[in-house]
Amino acid sequence: xxxxxxxxxxxxPAAAVIGGxxxxxxxxALVQSLGYFPPxxxxxxxxxxxxxxxxxxxxxxxxxxxxxxxxxxxLISASAGLLAALALRELARRRPVFHTLLQMPLALPxxxxxxxxxxxxxxxxxxxxxxxxxxxxxEPADFPALVSDRYGIGILVAYVLKxxxxxxxxxxxxxxxxxxxxxxxxxxxxxSAWQRLRxxxxxxxxxxxxxxxxxVFAFIFGAFEVPYLLGRPYPAMLSVIAQRxxxxxxxxxxxxxxxxxxxxxxxxxxxxxxxxxxxxxxAGGERxxxx
Amino acid sequence: xxxxxxxxxxxxxxxxxxxxxxxxxxxxxxxxxxVGPSGCGKTTILKILAGLLTPSEGEVFFEDRLVTNVSxxxxxxxxxxxxxxxxxxxxxxxxxxxxxxxxxxxxxETRRRVREALExxxxxxxxxxxxxxxxxxxxxxxxxxxxxxxxxKLLLLDEPFSALDESLxxxxxxxxxxxxxRLGITTVFVTHDQMEAAAIADRIALVFDGRLEQCAAPxxxxxxxxxxxxARFFGWTAISAxxxxxxxxxxxxxxxxxxxxxxxxxxFDVAVVSFLDLGTRLLLRVRFDTGEELELELDxxxxxxxRALSPGARIRLRVPHSxxxxxx
Numbered sequence: 001x002x003x004x005x006x007x008x009x010x011x012x013p014a015a016a017v018i019g020g021x022x023x024x025x026x027x028x029a030l031v032q033s034l035g036y037f038p039p040x041x042x043x044x045x046x047x048x049x050x051x052x053x054x055x056x057x058x059x060x061x062x063x064x065x066x067x068x069x070x071x072x073x074x075l076i077s078a079s080a081g082l083l084a085a086l087a088l089r090e091l092a093r094r095r096p097v098f099h100t101l102l103q104m105p106l107a108l109p110x111x112x113x114x115x116x117x118x119x120x121x122x123x124x125x126x127x128x129x130x131x132x133x134x135x136x137x138x139e140p141a142d143f144p145a146l147v148s149d150r151y152g153i154g155i156l157v158a159y160v161l162k163x164x165x166x167x168x169x170x171x172x173x174x175x176x177x178x179x180x181x182x183x184x185x186x187x188x189x190x191x192s193a194w195q196r197l198r199x200x201x202x203x204x205x206x207x208x209x210x211x212x213x214x215x216v217f218a219f220i221f222g223a224f225e226v227p228y229l230l231g232r233p234y235p236a237m238l239s240v241i242a243q244r245x246x247x248x249x250x251x252x253x254x255x256x257x258x259x260x261x262x263x264x265x266x267x268x269x270x271x272x273x274x275x276x277x278x279x280x281x282x283a284g285g286e287r288x289x290x291x
Numbered sequence: 292x293x294x295x296x297x298x299x300x301x302x303x304x305x306x307x308x309x310x311x312x313x314x315x316x317x318x319x320x321x322x323x324x325x326v327g328p329s330g331c332g333k334t335t336i337l338k339i340l341a342g343l344l345t346p347s348e349g350e351v352f353f354e355d356r357l358v359t360n361v362s363x364x365x366x367x368x369x370x371x372x373x374x375x376x377x378x379x380x381x382x383x384x385x386x387x388x389x390x391x392x393x394x395x396x397x398x399x400e401t402r403r404r405v406r407e408a409l410e411x412x413x414x415x416x417x418x419x420x421x422x423x424x425x426x427x428x429x430x431x432x433x434x435x436x437x438x439x440x441x442x443x444k445l446l447l448l449d450e451p452f453s454a455l456d457e458s459l460x461x462x463x464x465x466x467x468x469x470x471x472x473r474l475g476i477t478t479v480f481v482t483h484d485q486m487e488a489a490a491i492a493d494r495i496a497l498v499f500d501g502r503l504e505q506c507a508a509p510x511x512x513x514x515x516x517x518x519x520x521x522a523r524f525f526g527w528t529a530i531s532a533x534x535x536x537x538x539x540x541x542x543x544x545x546x547x548x549x550x551x552x553x554x555x556x557x558x559f560d561v562a563v564v565s566f567l568d569l570g571t572r573l574l575l576r577v578r579f580d581t582g583e584e585l586e587l588e589l590d591x592x593x594x595x596x597x598r599a600l601s602p603g604a605r606i607r608l609r610v611p612h613s614x615x616x617x618x619x
Contacts, residue, residue: 181372181374181376182376182378184338184341184343184363184370184372185370185372185376186389186393187341187342187343187362187363187364188341188342188343188363188364188366188368188369188370188438188447189369189389189390189393189437189438189441190364190365190367190390190393190394190441191364191389191390191393192364192393195393199378199389199392199393200378203378203380204378204379204380206380
């Protein structure tokens, strides 16, 4: 059998699943978002649902919140993860068990983290009760609203707690792989501790940290369960609005909900493209040029 | 350009002692090779000279200045490692400029010195290349330029060519020697290869198990090794004889023809194990009565009778007095 044909046949089952479920689903969503939705009798294509989204105040507020929360959570997680990796490097080199310990939070589902955050920082949570017991607040309900709050602080806390170990693990793996010879070499060339961090260590781990941060941003941008549990109804994150409208008894809201999901997918798609581009540039030892 | 002295240096990794009472002086502008088997402590000595490790005992001097506790970044000893360690996110020019950049040398001077250093290593015009575009030999030449451009007091080379193939290594050795002599830089070169050490160095320091075995000119290791271990490391053959061990260079062995025999020459009766006539030389494997085996090359003029060398035959070998060393 011709090698190409053989390869195609071997890949066919996997390609069928990915093509059918993922690409098919995405295609169907695109078609629906453009107005083709037979259950409500709409069979023509129109950009009207996108236009309505753009003029919708809730969408604008939600997009701003989603973007801001994803950016801030990514920035904090990346900084904290990088610092944690640098701090734990020596320990992890001598005692590999620390590397394993750091990986454990990765196995925790986001849903569990959301519940944990409620248990700790909600007005009925552990901290509020401790503050009450210590006489800092009159009653637990006086505790500032950190869950279902206007700024999405609960969501932010859950994501930072969940994503910091992820970025730390990715960065630490690179730090352990490159070893300390680059820094020793820089020392003999006259680089001080600060110069080694600035000109050697950070540029060497940047590909891993930046790639991990992009993945985190894309994930938070589209994720649903944490903002669903820890957010407030208005403004809600994009995924929550999409779900609410999709589940609405009014079928006419369905195409708009799907259009929202397509927007999320498009943003994620751009990030995946940027990620691939970054990874390729770093692998070739080039300065990444993104745009 | 600095003379360097190590005085009674010892070092430990945890409980293990890796260097034991090393005293060594390297003269200004000298190229000293540190030689020894893997794990003998050569690289540890180099890192102590660089300031990357602090010895547990002993002192390091540059000229007469005590530098034991001077950090690597202030010591002025540039080190070239086994791996090229070029920063992948910098161009070749930026890599070479690294040390000057760290010392905040002015931009124009940096550019001029980088250009000059790249000319030294025959890579003029490579400034804007990426490290990923270089061959293994070119990478090591860039690291050499990166070290030399900082005008170090001491240049330290840690098996820098071990990843290159032999034809490249010979060229790199010549380049290092030529630059080291032209710039007069005091240099310490670590290698586990005695031939490489002899080819490049003014003097060789032989290290075994963290101790200095012998420090001498390369020739001395081939004519007068101080110890049996030094002799063996430099290719001498040692055979147990009455009154200790006798060492000799395999190329000095003669077939005994009973004439011109000096009474102090050593003779051995051996059995031929195998024999090859290569035309210009005879390749012989023999077994001594002690059971030890030895490979020899003999000049064909030493015997006309090839049958006398057939496997199983017994012959008598002689080691001239001038070519032997006795060790207790």
